[in-house]
Every structure is written in structure tokens, then in C-alpha cells.
Amino acid sequence: MERRLQRELGDFLRSRRERITPADVGLPAGPRRRTPGLRREEVAQLAYISTEYYTRLEQARAPHPSREVLAHVTRALRLSDVERDHLHHLAGLPPGPPPGPSREVRQSIVDLLHGLPAAAAVVLSATYEVIAWNPLAAALMEDFSALPRPARNLIRRTFLAPYRHGRRLYGVTDADEFARTSAQHLRSAAARYPDDPEVTGLVEELLTGSEEFARLWAAHDVADRPTLCKTFEHPLVGPVTLRCDVLDITDRDQRVVIYTAAPGSPSEEAMRLLSVVGTQTVNVPG
Known part of the structure; x- marks a missing residue:
């Protein structure tokens, strides 16, 4: 044997x-x-x-x-x-816990994102890093390919001034709720990956750089509050109200976030416009 x-x-x-x-x-x-x-x-x-x-x-x-x-x-x-x-x-050595949150996105998930032409979709790691996205997500939020990896983390974009650039998280109307939820999710991730230097480093960076995050972290909340609707204040097309659905990829500890507009709504027309112009004229930092 x-x-x-x-x-x-x-x-x-x-x-x-x-x-x-x-x-x-x-x-x-x-x-x-x-x-x-x-x-x-x-x-x-x-x-x-x-x-x-x-x-x-x-x-x-x-x-x-x-x-x-x-x-x-x-x-x-x-x-x-x-x-x-x-x-x-x-090798005869049962695997221990994963060394850190997975950043490897299955090709089938990447294909899914690009097979949703009328929806903006991203994949988030356990620490809220955007690790995959489709073109409409880049047009709605930001061209993530033009960002260094630390700036692709939505928790950094929410709490830390060097990454906010004056407009909090793409002008979403539920920014405060997102701040609470992301802090809760990060606390859960920190418990799952207690020895991962990137996770512990991110927590320390946030605790040092944001009084708001430190206050939320001190509450020790881990409850999940799903957001079903979100409005983006877009610099080109104005307010875009979208339905927000989250699909868990449990084996990778990742989430697919899909934003869609109600049929026949002004936001659906705004999304059509964004799908045409892409990131060519709307690469405005969030």
C-alpha cells in the first residue's frame, strides 16, 4: 500500500x-x-x-x-x-486547513460572468478582494485591471482614505450598511484563517487606519445582512438602481455578486449605455 x-x-x-x-x-x-x-x-x-x-x-x-x-x-x-x-x-499527511483565502477562480465561474451581458458581476474572495469581473462590472464600478491588487479590495476602498479618493465605494447608497457587513464577514474570515499573514495584515491595517472599522470590529458581530437592492451614483449615467444577488462558492470560500436592473426601468437603459461605452470614458476612481 x-x-x-x-x-x-x-x-x-x-x-x-x-x-x-x-x-x-x-x-x-x-x-x-x-x-x-x-x-x-x-x-x-x-x-x-x-x-x-x-x-x-x-x-x-x-x-x-x-x-x-x-x-x-x-x-x-x-x-x-x-x-x-x-x-x-x-504523502501520508492529511491536509491541514487552507493556508489562506483562495484567489483561484474556476474557469466555469469566469465563463458565467462573461455569459451575463446585461448584468454586472464580480467574484469576491473571503476578504472582499475583487478577483474576477466582467466588462459591465468594470464599466459600472471601476476598471479593476488598471488597479494594483491592494486597491481591488472593497474593504480597503470602504474604510481607508488612500483608496477612497473622495467618493465612498462608487457612491453606493448603502455604504454604511456595506461597511458593517464587510467588517462582520472579515471577522469570520479571520477566524477561518488565523495564521494567514495577508488576513491578519489586512485587519491590522484597517484597525490602525480607520476608527470606524475599529469600532465595528470591537462589536464582535458576525451576523449576515444581505442587501437585496443597491443604487450606484455613476459619474456618467447618474443613479443606477440594481438588484443584488449573491451566490456562495463554498469550496473556494468565494462569492459571486450579480447586479441586474429591473426590466423596463431607467436603470436598465443606463446599463445598456454602460455596456456600450465600457471603461473608455468612465474610468473614475471610486
Whole structure:
């Protein structure tokens, strides 16, 4: 049984290595390669282990790797959360809790977002970072592709002055309610990922930079208050009132937020206009 798992571990590592190109991990392609994917020595370099040891892992000749080695190999091979768990099981070490909130969005969810031409839709991580969006969401809210990653976090956009740029969270009418709800969700996320430096760092940044967040955080509330309707004060088309639906992606600890206008409403016409102009003339910071 143990020998079989060692062989499966080696085969799994080899299959993951062969699917990654040097460009995927920022390495030069170099001379012509006889086999697809990365070389063993390249994976070993990325995982901070010796080439000899990694080779023995693939050849089922190495002892059980430690959790630290598995963590390095997971990052080097860009494994998904499911692949990470599978790797741990093959190594005889049941996976622990996820190291932090997942930022990997399934392709089917990305396709769903882009298959909603009349709706603005985003995917939020457990810490309210916008990690995927469709063109209409960029036109309604902001061109997230033009922002550095910290500025894509809606909790930062709500509480911290460097990210607010004078208009609180795209001029939404329920900004205070959103502030309360996002603080509650972040408290729950902090309990799920107590050792993740990004989560703890975000909380400390907010506690230091916002008296309002510190007050909400001190309340220890974790209740959820779903918002069913939201009005955006858009700089080009004016107020846009939209229905707000939230779909949970439980296995990734993510949320899909979908904004739609009531049929025949002025907001539906405003959304049609935004779908035409896109972000070309409305890239106004929120």
C-alpha cells in the first residue's frame, strides 16, 4: 500500500510538472526541450529543495516529505486547493486547513460572468478582494485591471482614505450598511484563517487606519445582512438602481455578486449605455 502511494505521488508530481511552462513561473525557456513542461531541477529550485531529493520523489525512492516540503512543492507547481489536498494524502499527511483565502477562480465561474451581458458581476474572495469581473462590472464600478491588487479590495476602498479618493465605494447608497457587513464577514474570515499573514495584515491595517472599522470590529458581530437592492451614483449615467444577488462558492470560500436592473426601468437603459461605452470614458476612481 505504501509503495503504491509513493508511485502515485511520483506520477502525480511528474504530471503537474509537465503541464507548466517556464514562462508560467517566470523562467527563461532556454534551449530546445526534449520533454514538455519544467525540468526537475527547475521545480527543485522553485521549491527550495535539492534536485536529487525532488528526483527521488518522482521516482518513488524518497522518504515521506515533510509538510514544509509539500508547501514549497505546492507553490512551485502552482497546485490548486484540490490538488494540494491530494498531494498531502498521497504523502501520508492529511491536509491541514487552507493556508489562506483562495484567489483561484474556476474557469466555469469566469465563463458565467462573461455569459451575463446585461448584468454586472464580480467574484469576491473571503476578504472582499475583487478577483474576477466582467466588462459591465468594470464599466459600472471601476476598471479593476488598471488597479494594483491592494486597491481591488472593497474593504480597503470602504474604510481607508488612500483608496477612497473622495467618493465612498462608487457612491453606493448603502455604504454604511456595506461597511458593517464587510467588517462582520472579515471577522469570520479571520477566524477561518488565523495564521494567514495577508488576513491578519489586512485587519491590522484597517484597525490602525480607520476608527470606524475599529469600532465595528470591537462589536464582535458576525451576523449576515444581505442587501437585496443597491443604487450606484455613476459619474456618467447618474443613479443606477440594481438588484443584488449573491451566490456562495463554498469550496473556494468565494462569492459571486450579480447586479441586474429591473426590466423596463431607467436603470436598465443606463446599463445598456454602460455596456456600450465600457471603461473608455468612465474610468473614475471610486
